[in-house]
Amino acid sequence: xxxxxxxxxxxxxxxxxxxxxxxxxxxxxxxxxxxxxxxxxxxxxxxxxxxxxxxxxxxxxxxxxxxxxxxxxxxxxxxxxxxxxxxxxxxxxxxxxxxxxxxxxxxxxxxxxxxxxxxxxxxxxxxxxxxxxxxxxxxxxxxxxxxxxxxxxxxxxxxxxxxxxxxxxxxxxxxxxxxxxxxxxxxxxxxxxxxxxxxxxxxxxxxxxxxxxxxxxxxxxxxxxxxxxxxxxxxxxxxxxxxxxxxxxxxxxxxxxxxxxxxxxxxxxxxxxxxxxxxxxxxxxxxxxxxxxxxxxxxxxxxxxxxxxxxxxxxxxxxxxxxxxxxxxxxxxxxxxxxxxxxxxxxxxxxxxxxxxxxxxxxxxxxxxxxxxxxxxxxxxxxxxxxxxxxxxxxxxxxxxxxxxxxxxxxxxxxxxxxxxxx
RNA sequence: GCGGGUGUCGCCAAGUGGUUAAGGCAGCGGCUUGUGGUGCCGCCAUCCGGGGGUUCGAAUCCCCUCACUCGCCCCA
Numbered sequence: 374x375x376x377x378x379x380x381x382x383x384x385x386x387x388x389x390x391x392x393x394x395x396x397x398x399x400x401x402x403x404x405x406x407x408x409x410x411x412x413x414x415x416x417x418x419x420x421x422x423x424x425x426x427x428x429x430x431x432x433x434x435x436x437x438x439x440x441x442x443x444x445x446x447x448x449x450x451x452x453x454x455x456x457x458x459x460x461x462x463x464x465x466x467x468x469x470x471x472x473x474x475x476x477x478x479x480x481x482x483x484x485x486x487x488x489x490x491x492x493x494x495x496x497x498x499x500x501x502x503x504x505x506x507x508x509x510x511x512x513x514x515x516x517x518x519x520x521x522x523x524x525x526x527x528x529x530x531x532x533x534x535x536x537x538x539x540x541x542x543x544x545x546x547x548x549x550x551x552x553x554x555x556x557x558x559x560x561x562x563x564x565x566x567x568x569x570x571x572x573x574x575x576x577x578x579x580x581x582x583x584x585x586x587x588x589x590x591x592x593x594x595x596x597x598x599x600x601x602x603x604x605x606x607x608x609x610x611x612x613x614x615x616x617x618x619x620x621x622x623x624x625x626x627x628x629x630x631x632x633x634x635x636x637x638x639x640x641x642x643x644x645x646x647x648x649x650x651x652x653x654x655x656x657x658x659x660x661x662x663x664x665x666x667x668x669x670x671x672x673x674x675x676x677x678x679x680x681x682x683x684x685x686x687x688x689x690x691x692x693x694x695x696x697x698x699x700x701x702x703x704x705x706x707x708x709x710x711x712x713x714x715x716x717x718x719x720x721x722x723x724x725x726x727x728x729x730x731x732x733x734x735x736x737x738x739x740x741x742x743x744x745x746x747x748x749x750x751x752x753x754x755x756x757x758x759x760x761x762x763x764x765x766x767x768x769x770x771x772x773x774x775x776x777x778x779x780x781x782x783x784x785x786x787x788x789x790x791x792x793x794x795x796x
Numbered sequence: 797g798c799g800g801g802u803g804u805c806g807c808c809a810a811g812u813g814g815u816u817a818a819g820g821c822a823g824c825g826g827c828u829u830g831u832g833g834u835g836c837c838g839c840c841a842u843c844c845g846g847g848g849g850u851u852c853g854a855a856u857c858c859c860c861u862c863a864c865u866c867g868c869c870c871c872a
Contacts, residue, residue, distance in 0.1 A: 489864090648866085680872080681872075734828080741832090
């Protein structure tokens with residue numbers, strides 16, 4: 374087993390966890406379908422160009438985190454590092470906007486070549502929502518509220534919604550020049566990373582984690598002061614709507630986010646229980662992405678939640694795994710046939726049944742039955758077969774009304790056994 | 797790409813130069829030739845991430861390497 378191990382940062386999802394994932398996914402689906410969203414599934418590999426153009430050449434994701442390779446035809450391909458660009462591409466390609474605005478969700482693996490650490494893997498999973506072709510502030514509020522309510526429903530506590538407005542392209546352009554000038558005057562005081570960023574992406578210096586730079590930035594021009602009247606009104610109205618929905622938020626003027634396509638609304642939902650990678654959900658408005666990729670100008674907003682991070686935070690009720698309803702114990706050839714048959718019949722009416730395969734002693738089988746967590750054991754041995762009977766035993770005391778632990782049914786009256794199971 | 801930490805059975809874990817590598821959990825078998833959750837007994841690493849070296853002798857010291865992990869950057 375020395376060579377054949379998983380690639381770094383690629384994680385197996387083992388049976389012990391898959392049930393929790395399914396629960397989360399099922400809750401997500403409920404939320405999405407209530408909100409009238411439709412699912413979209415796109416390939417996990419795209420032309421490299423889609424991401425470099427869509428996400429932005431200057432971003433970390435494109436600059437150093439993409440899983441890119443040439444296929445046998447010499448085309449440069451990339452494992453998707455995020456979902457939005459693919460969704461945008463698909464919408465343009467299939468002319469979906471001719472049918473009106475698209476309200477979509479997606480789920481699946483994403484790939485980023487980074488050093489793995491807590492809450493970060495190279496293959497990770499996002500579940501995301503995109504409202505494409507919607508410009509109104511209500512759509513921002515709606516998108517945010519879907520994320521917020523979903524996370525709350527999963528049982529996450531101590532979440533913070535951080536909110537900012539990046540303004541329009543024009544706002545940002547003016548601000549960027551101003552900021553650049555301000556920073557250049559203080560070039561020597563900046564940390565190395567930030568010095569490099571001045572030319573490429575000065576906005577990103579704003580959320581530098583370097584303490585000295587942070588201090589310095591206290592007096593830097595704020596993007597907020599450069600927002601046009603329209604942008605400001607927009608931002609104010611969004612806050613207004615969130616207030617109405619009783620969704621608490623914290624304005625964070627330094628929140629810029631690492632993908633180029635955002636404008637106006639940008640937000641993150643964070644938790645202090647995640648260690649260093651605090652963001653569980655991130656998103657924003659991307660009014661220029663679709664046109665950037667060759668479509669019509671199409672205002673849009675979306676977000677993505679990291680499944681792995683979500684599951685780190687999920688409540689115990691999501692994480693506990695389900696036991697079978699009934700454990701079937703049997704010994705002997707005839708019993709085996711009957712056991713298989715009974716299991717099948719009970720399964721057909723939606724009971725979950727675990728059948729013992731060991732052929733070991735009853736005592737052993739009972740121990741296993743107990744460990745399985747099942748409430749009931751059905752015991753089928755030679756005596757039972759001879760008498761045409763089934764013995765059913767209660768393994769746990771929950772809801773034991775009549776005080777009895779053992780029940781005997783004839784094989785002909787399975788309905789009585791089922792009635793007992795339902796008590 | 798750059799820092800810090802760790803690497804002994806499926807999981808947890810003792811052992812820090814002296815040769816049979818504790819223990820617990822899980823697993824398997826038995827006590828109990830048909831009845832559970834307790835208890836008791838037995839089995840379960842010729843090997844200590846890998847490769848070199850030092851030594852009479854190493855899991856324990858040195859070197860290299862790999863993997864995992866936490867953090868930086870950035871993000872989900």
